[in-house]
Amino acid sequence: MAISLTFQTVVYGNTWAAVNAACAAAQNGAKTALVSPYPHIGGCIANGLSNIDQGRYGSHGFGYMTNRFFVKNSAMSGSRILLPRVSPIRAEAIFDDMLKSYGVYVFTSYPLASVAMSSAAITSITCSDANTTTFNGTVFIDGTEEGDLAAGTGTVTMVYGRESNTYFSSASPSGGLIANPPSGSTWITAGEALAGFYPVASTFTAANCYESNGTTLLPGYTAYPATAVGGADLGIPAYGFRLCLTQNPPDKAPWPKPANYSTDIIQHLINQIPSDQTNWIPFSATMCIDGKQDFNQDFGIPYQWGWPSATPAARVTILEQMFNEQASWLWFLANDPSITPAVQDYVNSWGPSITEFRDTASTPYGATAGWPYEVYVRKGRRMYGQYIMTQADLQTSTTKTDAIACGFYSMDEHTNQRLATTQNSVAGYVLDAFGADTTQNRQVVPGYQIPFRAVLPVASQCTNLMVPVAASMSSVAAASMRIDVHKANVGAACGVAAAMSVTTSTPLNSLNVTTLQTTLTTLGQVISYTAP
Numbered sequence: 001m002a003i004s005l006t007f008q009t010v011v012y013g014n015t016w017a018a019v020n021a022a023c024a025a026a027q028n029g030a031k032t033a034l035v036s037p038y039p040h041i042g043g044c045i046a047n048g049l050s051n052i053d054q055g056r057y058g059s060h061g062f063g064y065m066t067n068r069f070f071v072k073n074s075a076m077s078g079s080r081i082l083l084p085r086v087s088p089i090r091a092e093a094i095f096d097d098m099l100k101s102y103g104v105y106v107f108t109s110y111p112l113a114s115v116a117m118s119s120a121a122i123t124s125i126t127c128s129d130a131n132t133t134t135f136n137g138t139v140f141i142d143g144t145e146e147g148d149l150a151a152g153t154g155t156v157t158m159v160y161g162r163e164s165n166t167y168f169s170s171a172s173p174s175g176g177l178i179a180n181p182p183s184g185s186t187w188i189t190a191g192e193a194l195a196g197f198y199p200v201a202s203t204f205t206a207a208n209c210y211e212s213n214g215t216t217l218l219p220g221y222t223a224y225p226a227t228a229v230g231g232a233d234l235g236i237p238a239y240g241f242r243l244c245l246t247q248n249p250p251d252k253a254p255w256p257k258p259a260n261y262s263t264d265i266i267q268h269l270i271n272q273i274p275s276d277q278t279n280w281i282p283f284s285a286t287m288c289i290d291g292k293q294d295f296n297q298d299f300g301i302p303y304q305w306g307w308p309s310a311t312p313a314a315r316v317t318i319l320e321q322m323f324n325e326q327a328s329w330l331w332f333l334a335n336d337p338s339i340t341p342a343v344q345d346y347v348n349s350w351g352p353s354i355t356e357f358r359d360t361a362s363t364p365y366g367a368t369a370g371w372p373y374e375v376y377v378r379k380g381r382r383m384y385g386q387y388i389m390t391q392a393d394l395q396t397s398t399t400k401t402d403a404i405a406c407g408f409y410s411m412d413e414h415t416n417q418r419l420a421t422t423q424n425s426v427a428g429y430v431l432d433a434f435g436a437d438t439t440q441n442r443q444v445v446p447g448y449q450i451p452f453r454a455v456l457p458v459a460s461q462c463t464n465l466m467v468p469v470a471a472s473m474s475s476v477a478a479a480s481m482r483i484d485v486h487k488a489n490v491g492a493a494c495g496v497a498a499a500m501s502v503t504t505s506t507p508l509n510s511l512n513v514t515t516l517q518t519t520l521t522t523l524g525q526v527i528s529y530t531a532p
Contacts, residue, residue: 016044019143063405066489147308162416169190187390218264390477412483496516
């Protein structure tokens, strides 16, 4: 039997930004629902990203609702300072506690089925849960990594992939691979030196990239495309499961051997094993808390290219591919006779923590004990909204009159693909990503402001939606704006804006931005930071 529920603010998603948005909206007077497509809350922060990126401002950039998370984490840890390290199970517990304390109505395992629109406004979303629940609302917030709610409107312009390095040098660009900016979007008309296809010759690694027939590429490699350097493509940086590892025997699960284990799918990784393994350390991790460590490596290339626009069923297939590769590699290192006993001993001294991710039966892709529920999505879709953030906004034109948050982490771009090629008649591959270019350091940002306009669709497309995660930005800008502290801060600002809108009966596009900024600052939001 279908159920219909009504709220003032409806937040769709389970990310940190979604949690912050829901808590901020509820704290400031709006009856708020958080509708999660997944069984668990917290996104990547509760799925292994345990050593949380701080950037140049450190804890000074946390602000408002984000800061409250760290305060709770530090109190639980007995730390006198704001501790940027957490464990997944603790992060989820903190998020649950925050949502409960602010009176947010939480619905988990409610995947989006459809979005109802009327006169350029969302009236409701309907989910494919057992009851086909409809959530009616006044203001909606898309807190997903992929921008699924915004895309579900069918009206909001959503894109993915990489723009060319000249795309935003025009006030009316054309040739967008997914869509061009709609009428009403604005941006700085300057090129983006870091944009587009970006093969880095200095990363060349000699390797056999082909199967025994000499023509079929092994999994993990991509044929060198005809795309010009700096040209547009559908490139997405690598994903991967952020494992929470331990060396504590009672808490340590063995490395799982996937049902579809095959050395073929990891041959590109086997190719990188040195002939002399004496001093080889195949992976490292960074300390989080409770003796656990955050494992962060890129896997699944180039499966992530298909993720942003994939159906839920297709995303499960991608998850299975990524799990099979990552788990196969770790099992290989721990068990294959080609690996020396010393390296195997090191690998087997580690394992997934079984006190984390206890609900693996809820995952659709065959996760085993201690394996994260979700993959780490570095970039999904992005909106082209009222203002599109580009490289210039992060590095040269960094202040905004309608700022609601600030960014402070460098442009951190991971590998998009491994390109089979030859250099000096030697076969091998190069990496494709501006972040792999160590000959220059153009990725640094001085600290920049994120405007309210960057979370708003153009009014002709939707008037009651905010998009804090898949915000209005270029692929280059997303390399910094994707950092979770940034998204969490923007999410909190959206929650405050939603509450202002519904409690004063003022449309989002008519809100007094100065009043919004004053309210945010009073609540502790960091909009502008000046180093002491």
